Amino acid sequence: MIIFRKTFLALTGLFICFFLMAHLGANFLLLLPEEKARTMYNAYSAALRGNFFITVVAYVNYACILFHIFYALIVTRVNQAARKVKYIVNKSNENSSWTSQNMLFLGALIFCFIAIHMANFWFKVKFRHQDDDLYQMVVDLFHQPLYLFIYVFAALPLGLHLSHGVKSAFKTLGLYHKKYIRWIADLSVFYAAVTGLGFAIIPVVLYFR
Ligand code: HEM
Structure with a gap:
C-alpha cells in the first residue's frame, strides 16, 4: 500500500513538474520587449482559454496538486510512525539533507x-x-x-522542494539505477535551479522595467 501511495506521489509530482516547465516557458514571454510581450502574452493566454485539450490538462493538473498534497501527508505520517518504531537513536541528520527532511514544510x-x-x-x-x-x-x-517579495521568496522553497522531489520520484519509480544516479541527481538540481531562478527573475525584471 505504501508503495502505491509513493508511486502516486511521484507520478503526480512529475506531472506538476511538466506543468511548471510549460508555465515557466509561457511566462518567459513577459521578458520580451514591452509591446511584443503584451501582444504575445495576451494572445497566448486567450488561446489557452479557448482550447478544450488545455482545459482538460488544467483540471488534471489541479487534481494532481490536490492528490500530491494528500499522499504527501499520508506518506510522511507513515514514515514518521515507522521511524519511531525502528530507531532508538534517530540519526536522520547524518543520513539525509535538510531539504529531504523538510519536504512537507517546503x-x-x-x-x-x-x-x-x-x-x-x-x-x-x-x-x-x-x-x-x-x-x-x-x-x-x-x-x-509586497508581491514582488512574495514571488521572489517563493522561488526558494520551490527550488529546494524540486531538487529533492525530482530525484526522489525517479527513485520511487525504480529509475534510479546505479549507472545513472549521478546523472539523475544533477538533472534534478539543474531542473530545480532553472525553475526557481526563472520564476524569481521574471518579477524582478518586470519591477525594474
Ligand atoms: C513569475 C511567476 C509567475 C507568473 C507571472 C504566473 C502567472 C500566472 C497567470 C497569469 C495565471 C492565470 C492564467 C489564466 O488563468 O489564464 C497563472 C496560473 C497558474 N499558475 Fe502561475 N505564474 C507564476 C508562477 C507560478 C508558480 C511558481 C507556480 C507553482 C508553484 C504557479 C502555478 C500556477 C497554477 C497552478 C495556475 C493555474 C493554471 C491553470 O488554471 O491552468 N505559477 N499563473
Whole structure:
C-alpha cells in the first residue's frame, strides 16, 4: 500500500513538474520587449482559454496538486510512525539533507504561495472575467513591493522542494539505477535551479522595467 501511495506521489509530482516547465516557458514571454510581450502574452493566454485539450490538462493538473498534497501527508505520517518504531537513536541528520527532511514544510510554503497566486490571477480571470489585458495585470502586481517579495521568496522553497522531489520520484519509480544516479541527481538540481531562478527573475525584471 505504501508503495502505491509513493508511486502516486511521484507520478503526480512529475506531472506538476511538466506543468511548471510549460508555465515557466509561457511566462518567459513577459521578458520580451514591452509591446511584443503584451501582444504575445495576451494572445497566448486567450488561446489557452479557448482550447478544450488545455482545459482538460488544467483540471488534471489541479487534481494532481490536490492528490500530491494528500499522499504527501499520508506518506510522511507513515514514515514518521515507522521511524519511531525502528530507531532508538534517530540519526536522520547524518543520513539525509535538510531539504529531504523538510519536504512537507517546503510543500506547505509552496501551497500558501499557490493560494495567493490563484487569488492574484486565476480567480480574477475565471470568476471576474478580468482577462482583457493579463500582461498589464501581471506587471501591476509585480510593481507592488509586497508581491514582488512574495514571488521572489517563493522561488526558494520551490527550488529546494524540486531538487529533492525530482530525484526522489525517479527513485520511487525504480529509475534510479546505479549507472545513472549521478546523472539523475544533477538533472534534478539543474531542473530545480532553472525553475526557481526563472520564476524569481521574471518579477524582478518586470519591477525594474
Ligand atoms: C513569475 C511567476 C509567475 C507568473 C507571472 C504566473 C502567472 C500566472 C497567470 C497569469 C495565471 C492565470 C492564467 C489564466 O488563468 O489564464 C497563472 C496560473 C497558474 N499558475 Fe502561475 N505564474 C507564476 C508562477 C507560478 C508558480 C511558481 C507556480 C507553482 C508553484 C504557479 C502555478 C500556477 C497554477 C497552478 C495556475 C493555474 C493554471 C491553470 O488554471 O491552468 N505559477 N499563473
